[in-house]
Amino acid sequence: MISYDFDYYKPTSIKEAAELHQRLVSEGRKPKFFSGGTEIITLGRLNLIYTDAIIDIKGIPECKRWGFEKNELIAGAALSLSLLEEEPHFPLLKQTASEVADYTSRNKITLGGNVCGQVFYREAVLPFLLAESDVIVGGRKGVRRVPIRTMFHQELTLEPGEFLVQIITEEAYIDAPFLSVKKRQQWETGYPLITVASLKKDNFLRFAFSGVCAFPFRSDEMEQVLNDATMTYEDRVLKSFNYLPKPILNDVEGSDEYRLFVLKNTLVDFLKHFESGGVHE
Amino acid sequence: MSKRKPKRWMIDLKVNGEEYEADIHASDLLLHVLREKLGLTGAKPGCLNGDCGACTVIMNGKPMKSCLVLAIEAVGTDILTIEGLIHSPIQKAFIEHFAFQCGYCTPGFIMNCQALLSQHPDPDLETIKQWLSSNICRCTSYQEIEKAVTSVLKQGGNE
Numbered sequence: 238m239i240s241y242d243f244d245y246y247k248p249t250s251i252k253e254a255a256e257l258h259q260r261l262v263s264e265g266r267k268p269k270f271f272s273g274g275t276e277i278i279t280l281g282r283l284n285l286i287y288t289d290a291i292i293d294i295k296g297i298p299e300c301k302r303w304g305f306e307k308n309e310l311i312a313g314a315a316l317s318l319s320l321l322e323e324e325p326h327f328p329l330l331k332q333t334a335s336e337v338a339d340y341t342s343r344n345k346i347t348l349g350g351n352v353c354g355q356v357f358y359r360e361a362v363l364p365f366l367l368a369e370s371d372v373i374v375g376g377r378k379g380v381r382r383v384p385i386r387t388m389f390h391q392e393l394t395l396e397p398g399e400f401l402v403q404i405i406t407e408e409a410y411i412d413a414p415f416l417s418v419k420k421r422q423q424w425e426t427g428y429p430l431i432t433v434a435s436l437k438k439d440n441f442l443r444f445a446f447s448g449v450c451a452f453p454f455r456s457d458e459m460e461q462v463l464n465d466a467t468m469t470y471e472d473r474v475l476k477s478f479n480y481l482p483k484p485i486l487n488d489v490e491g492s493d494e495y496r497l498f499v500l501k502n503t504l505v506d507f508l509k510h511f512e513s514g515g516v517h518e
Numbered sequence: 519m520s521k522r523k524p525k526r527w528m529i530d531l532k533v534n535g536e537e538y539e540a541d542i543h544a545s546d547l548l549l550h551v552l553r554e555k556l557g558l559t560g561a562k563p564g565c566l567n568g569d570c571g572a573c574t575v576i577m578n579g580k581p582m583k584s585c586l587v588l589a590i591e592a593v594g595t596d597i598l599t600i601e602g603l604i605h606s607p608i609q610k611a612f613i614e615h616f617a618f619q620c621g622y623c624t625p626g627f628i629m630n631c632q633a634l635l636s637q638h639p640d641p642d643l644e645t646i647k648q649w650l651s652s653n654i655c656r657c658t659s660y661q662e663i664e665k666a667v668t669s670v671l672k673q674g675g676n677e
């Protein structure tokens with residue numbers, strides 16, 4: 238039971254959603270975009286999120302788009318994570334998304350909700366950081382297209398009133414060799430201890446992480462060191478740790494020391510996997 | 519915070535093939551509307567956090583945790599609850615294989631299995647594991663539940 242009530246709107250176009258948000262704000266309301274709604278519902282029940290008007294974006298056709306257009310893969314923000322597995326256009330995304338939560342919950346959790354949510358793992362963003370995708374955001378000034386790495390700094394830095402419409406990925410990245418591993422402390426579903434995703438492009442390994450810090454990230458400095466074949470796998474990994482953002486998470490899923498221990502072993506395994514040629518083609 | 523009172527809604531829900539009307543708030547969960555407004559108490563409240571699966575129903579053929587769905591989102595969908603299953607093969611298999619102890623998790627498990635069997639009449643073990651790990655049984659009847667599901671598969675699936 239959510240202890241407060243809100244108004245419900247289901248616009249059918251980007252423009253309508255953006256104008257509605259603007260109008261509600263001008264009336265002193267606290268609207269929220271609502272995609273899968275699982276975070277708004279569960280955190281709302283705990284009074285950790287408040288809104289008096291939700292704008293359900295599932296009625297906007299662009300937010301439900303999933304497929305190729307002119308050598309680009311378009312992924313709408315309102316797609317359920319389970320659809321990304323069941324119609325797998327992007328193997329790395331399929332792998333990473335299929336590790337979020339559990340299958341039934343993934344029927345409701347959406348790509349946009351995962352990327353824009355308050356729950357900081359945001360694992361579904363990792364493939365897009367690696368593939369240098371672009372985001373399409375809608376707002377009162379219209380629609381704009383921005384490289385995700387320009388806009389995603391710990392979280393998607395949307396302007397007030399803006400919402401994520403789509404994420405667009407060049408076809409050239411879709412079939413690149415990849416690996417994505419989620420390590421949990423126990424069980425086979427739920428939040429990660431750490432998640433590491435990697436994609437090989439032009440013979441260079443890219444890495445993105447969730448669960449290491451209180452935000453997902455990709456680090457160019459770490460990648461330079463991890464690709465330095467003059468060092469042993471272990472030396473590369475330990476040296477790359479000098480560039481880890483701080484602080485390392487230290488919570489109920491695992492201590493900071495344990496996380497670094499697991500991260501070290503995972504990264505060594507990744508390097509072995511890629512450099513011994515056992516990559517997903 | 520504005521003082522304005524959000525409006526109430528009169529919605530139509532299609533549950534187990536029947537049309538129902540319900541007077542709701544937009545913030546009402548589907549789980550509570552099914553139980554308290556429609557009197558369909560088969561879906562159980564457990565964690566209310568998406569973790570346990572006790573509240574699972576089938577929406578448009580897919581298992582959904584009804585504690586993660588607003589009733590207003592369910593307008594226009596086809597909902598199936600445990601009350602809509604009568605002597606189905608999976609229900610019989612749960613009885614034959616003693617796949618419950620207290621029974622609290624059972625409707626959620628059965629609805630998940632029912633959706634699994636209708637979407638994947640011949641699922642591999644990996645798919646069964648992936649789907650069923652959405653539900654938790656505090657009495658740990660997992661082995662019996664697995665036996666019940668696989669026995670239905672052996673009989674040629676779901677009618």
Ligand SMILES: Cc1cc2nc3c(=O)[nH]c(=O)nc-3n(C[C@H](O)[C@H](O)[C@H](O)COP(=O)(O)OP(=O)(O)OC[C@H]3O[C@@H](n4cnc5c(N)ncnc54)[C@H](O)[C@@H]3O)c2cc1C
Binds near residue numbers: 271342346350357568
């Ligand atoms: C049972 C369960 C297990 C989970 N396990 C994991 C896990 O293993 N890994 C993980 O990463 N996460 C996990 N999560 C967290 C989940 O991925 C996030 O809470 C996510 O936000 C839920 O997506 P949603 O579509 O339901 O979001 P919503 O509730 O719709 O939205 C979440 C937030 O994002 C905003 N928002 C939504 N869509 C947009 C948009 N298009 N543009 C701008 N803002 C938007 C909303 O306003 C809201 O503030 C789990 C959640 C549950 C319920």
Ligand code: FES
Binds near residue numbers: 562564570
């Ligand atoms: S009550 Fe819905 S998942 Fe636990």
Ligand code: FES
Binds near residue numbers: 657659
């Ligand atoms: S039989 Fe008791 S919770 Fe499953």
